Amino acid sequence: xxxxxxxxxxxxxxxxxxxxxxxxxxxxxxxxxxxxxxxxxxxxxxxxxxxxxxxxxxxxxxxxxxxxxxxxxxxxxxxxxxxxxxxxxxxxxxxxxxxxxxxxxxxxxxxxxxxxxxxxxxxxxxxxxxxxxxxxxxxxxxxxxxxxxxxxxxxxxxxxxxxxxxxxxxxxxxxxxxxxxxxxxxxxxxxxxxxxxxxxxx
Numbered sequence: 001x002x003x004x005x006x007x008x009x010x011x012x013x014x015x016x017x018x019x020x021x022x023x024x025x026x027x028x029x030x031x032x033x034x035x036x037x038x039x040x041x042x043x044x045x046x047x048x049x050x051x052x053x054x055x056x057x058x059x060x061x062x063x064x065x066x067x068x069x070x071x072x073x074x075x076x077x078x079x080x081x082x083x084x085x086x087x088x089x090x091x092x093x094x095x096x097x098x099x100x101x102x103x104x105x106x107x108x109x110x111x112x113x114x115x116x117x118x119x120x121x122x123x124x125x126x127x128x129x130x131x132x133x134x135x136x137x138x139x140x141x142x143x144x145x146x147x148x149x150x151x152x153x154x155x156x157x158x159x160x161x162x163x164x165x166x167x168x169x170x171x172x173x174x175x176x177x178x179x180x181x182x183x184x185x186x187x188x189x190x191x192x193x194x195x196x197x198x199x200x201x202x
Contacts, residue, residue: 003040010043020049026072026084027053034081054086056114064188066091070098070114071107082125083107089115093188098140100124104131112139119191120184121171123147127158137169144172144193146184151177 010020023044025037044051058069071087078084085101097120100108104125112135121142125131126149145166149157158175166173174182179195186192 003037007036007040007043010040010047010049020044020047023049023051024054024086025051026086027055027074028072028084029075029077064093070111071101071103073107073110076107078105078107080104085124087111089118092186095119095186095188095191098122098142102126104128108136109133112136115140117141120144120146123158123162123166125157126150126153126155127162127175128155129159129161132162132165134165134169137165137171142169142171144174144184144191146182146193147173147175147177148182149175149177153177 054069056069056071056073060067068089070089072084082102082104085103087101087103088099090097096118098115098118099122102125108124118140121140123132123145127147147158174193179197182195184193
């Protein structure tokens with residue numbers, strides 16, 4: 001479901017102003033996706049954008065910026081397409097982040113063994129009560145957490161149990177339903193998170 005926004009960007013006339021050098025998608029070992037996913041690949045082909053497939057173990061570097069792919073694992077199979085979400089461990093100097101996509105369940109739990117403490121956690125699955133287990137929070141010990149979630153969404157995200165776990169973990173929580181679009185800036189040491197309503201430096 002999360003490919004839909006990118007699909008609209010590629011198909012919209014204004015999207016031609018966005019220079020996309022390459023599209024990265026999860027490597028699923030040839031398993032089929034839904035029609036929207038295939039439409040995204042077709043839109044990339046139409047615009048001449050090469051597509052690369054990511055799986056656990058791949059990494060990319062540019063200067064101080066390093067990206068390591070933690071999910072999906074090679075050979076992994078699941079009936080839940082969310083569990084094929086690309087999960088990235090990003091580091092830039094002393095700053096680090098875990099970008100979880102929409103990963104859930106067993107795939108999310110596996111991150112405990114492949115990722116250590118991070119500065120920032122992008123909370124998975126819009127802050128569902130069934131995401132971000134305590135064991136993962138203990139492994140990551142995030143200083144900051146971000147939840148991408150629609151205001152007054154029909155699922156009731158973020159869940160109270162999830163928010164309680166984050167509070168007990170001692171992480172500062174930023175939510176798009178409360179502050180609107182969020183941005184984070186770092187020089188590799190200091191971090192500044194800003195939204196429409198507030199700005200905080202750490």
